[in-house]
Amino acid sequence: MNPFEMVVAIIIVITIGKVLSTRYRAKHGIIEDQNGNEIAAPSQGTGRLQEDVKYLKERVAVLEKIATDDRGARELENEIEKLRDR
Structure with missing residues (x-):
């Protein structure tokens, strides 16, 4: 695997992780305030x-x-x- 393919693979893994994380947070009603602190949605x-x-x-x-x-x-x-x- 050359360095270019490794960078692309890392970007894909990070993107998939972010998407799954966002879906999980939305499903469980977790939101972030302006400082990035997680708070439970009412x-x-x-x-x-x-x-x-x-x-x-x-x-x-x-x-x-x-x-x-x-x-x-x-x-x-x-x-x-x-x-x-x-």
């Missing part, structure tokens, strides 16, 4: 999970407000005392 369930997390965060915020808001309990106590005084 799946179809990711959007639903993000909506669920947002909904749960809103609920937790409401529950925290209820648990820490002492004003409502004091107002209720004052109204009960007013009724007792009648």
Whole structure:
């Protein structure tokens, strides 16, 4: 095998490897960012999970407000005392 044939063979092997690598990444949802780091592409369930997390965060915020808001309990106590005084 002369050097020219070896160079052509190496280029063919590298090209085939790149094509197979690209197909594998596309099949498994792997993408690269601008720095060349591999990141997993978001799946179809990711959007639903993000909506669920947002909904749960809103609920937790409401529950925290209820648990820490002492004003409502004091107002209720004052109204009960007013009724007792009648």
